[in-house]
Amino acid sequence: MTDASNTQGEVIAKNEHRELGLKKRYSKERRFQVMGITAIILGVLFLLLLFLSIVTKGYTAFQQSKIHLDLYLSGEVIDPSGNRDISVIQMPIRYNKVLESAIYKALGIDPKDKTKRNEMRVAKSLLSKGASVDLRDIVVENPDLIGTRIDYWALADGDVDSFVKGQIPRDIPENMRKVDDAQIAMIDKLVADGDLVKKFNSNLFFNGPSSRPESAGIAVAVMGSVFMMLIVLVLALPIGVAASIYLEEFAPKNRWTDLIEVNINNLAAVPSIVFGLLGLAVFINFAGLPRSASIVGGLVLTLMTLPTIIIATRSALKAVPPSIREAALGVGASKTQAIFHHVLPLATPGILTGTIIGLAQALGETAPLLMIGMVAFVKDFPATPFDPATALPVQIYMWSGEAQRAFTERTSAAILILLAFLALMNISAVLLRRRFERRW
Template sequence: MTEMSAPAAQIQRPDLSGARLKRRYAAEARFRLYGLIAVLAALGTLVLLLFSIISNGYTAFAQHHIALEVTFDEAEIDPTGERDPQVLRRANYQGIARSSLRNAFPDVTERRERRALTALMSGSADQTLRELVMENPDVIGTTQRVWVKASDELDSFMKGHISRDVPESDRRVKDRDIVWIDQLIAAGNIESQFNTTFFTAGDSREPEQAGIWGATVGSFLMLFVTLVLSFPIGVLSAIYLEEFAPKNRWTDLIEVNINNLAAVPSIVFGLLGLAVFLNFFGLPRSAPLVGGMVLALMTLPTIIIAARAALKAVPPSIREAALGVGASKLQAVTHHVLPLAMPGILTGTILGAAQALGETAPLLMIGMVAFIVDIPGGFTDSATALPVQIYLWADSPERAFVEKTSAAIMVLLAFLVVMNAVAVLLRKRFERRW
């Protein structure tokens, strides 16, 4: 048996380790290549998206204006000469603005053409003249050069969104309008100015008069309500579940439901707010108070999960040391564990607030899709939010609202980037490594 098995033991088997090693390295190289391709594809998509938004929206930060030689006739503005603010406010400034523009084109005499000429000027021209007179009544009886907003069609034409090379039937700016615009340009009566209205005004049916300030105020009022409700409730719930609650089937059920609520579509919270806050309690529709309460419900699971993770990251030795020197369980948690976990809790709270700031669906369910012109002055005033404002503008047919939609998206993204950057800085600044 020994003599017969010896030759078999001496048989040389092929060494496959080199081939296996090559295949392993090749598989790892392919995996890295696939990962690199995925990352580059994601970055390319992100760059394409940002380029599309910025290229469409940066022009909204500028607005073209028309210069008018306005004669503030005292007989028309202040017949009594008493400079009564009520009288000055009721004057026909729209007629004064139209007459000033028509005086620059004396050859335009036909009624239809005169109407088309004044359409080059924004409907807010009377408001500009009124504000000028109210701020400085001394201009009454004088002739002043006043810049008023151009219409959205003229502004779009000057920005290149409407081409003069296409047939007249395919563009809203007609050939006669282009002739008038060229005359205004030659006379130096059209210029582009920074669009402060976009940041200081509320919504409007006219694109050149629309702004995001009303929606921004509504968003931050809702965000304030959301944080006031969700932060203390979420942190206290996390402390109880992590530090004090007994481990049994009921706490397990609560934990499972909290994790499930974090994955529930946001529109479900909107339906809950519609059924409970509006229909049952009768709270006002389209109010930041209701919007904040709905977003607080949506943000609570995120804050609870983040707070529990931050509390769990604190080493048990901290608790044991506090208990060892005679501190109670509550004192150990509030004086030692909670301060060390607070950076992680704040990070999770800011991320949850950023998520709430960008939500639209739950707000649509509670009526915040209404057209709101006035700036909200309180938590129960009618208001809208910045994401809802973007949704409304995206559905508008006017070409000028396209650039305003993209510009509002840029502002919203800037807010979200700032909030996420604050969360990162807080984590880096106060993070403790154990």
């Protein structure tokens, strides 16, 4: 009887111990789940805060303050000789006089009144220095406008634009503001008359870099990035796919191919600035290619993108079932025919995905481009990959170092545009994979 009681007690104790162990294990699992969910929430929260910070600083750059002026394009001022000589018409100083007369008229200032000189000075300061250049370009394109009257929306000065957008508060002492009380009074008058409004900032998309934030744009940088991405696509895709096919399908398995594979994997983790140093030494110092040119940037980014494409392509080739190869060989196809006619088409979704992801990575790189001199101030649009150019990430880097408040919003706006390009490329990769992917 005692032995039976002891046995029953031992069973109960073991069951209690087992239940206690299960409770501890379930408790650990719940804690791990809570920690995982918390980590995801924190990650998403920080990402949202970062994105919100960029958006709140950059959305105002998509609008620009402009002043409506009733302009008379006086032929005596713009083209005194009347010969329509481009060298004469292109002088921006002539358009300054036209703009000044118009802004005086808009503010009701008599330029002949010598007591109004201070007001005239303040009125001129409301206009951007780039307004005369923009007006000149319009007249040069259409000289028939000379001698006529037009409605013209002139660029406002960068500080005036910041004040209109509320980035410069009016309730702080005048000596702490970049816009003085006299300017504020004139701004208020123009706003009340409907002659100072915020319009879509087309300069941001169609202009090149400028020392004046209201005239600065990303067009030259985008053109440079396009040239570099085309070079990367033309070089990295065929070289990367060919290398992957050879290593995965044809290369003998020995220590030399193992060494190559290890080095490819290591190159994918090398800091990007090292590729910039390589490009500086090989393509510029040795090969003599032009500094700050898209061709050099494209070659450097090609070297940086190749490991990513090779690794992605080899993974895509491995994912194709061996039965595809065996079936092709079984019906009499050669190994080359089996690879190029059967395996490679089925691996195309993975190859395209890896290529697009590699291009997206290259598009956002800055450090290697700084090493090869693409940080130069380039205002003219590049016509070929051999012309001086810059890139969108480098343009963002240069704007971030400017002291003016208006450049801060343009920096954030350029970041938003770059993120949009990257998101578009990644979405394209996902759609291509879903469109062509076949499940086994």
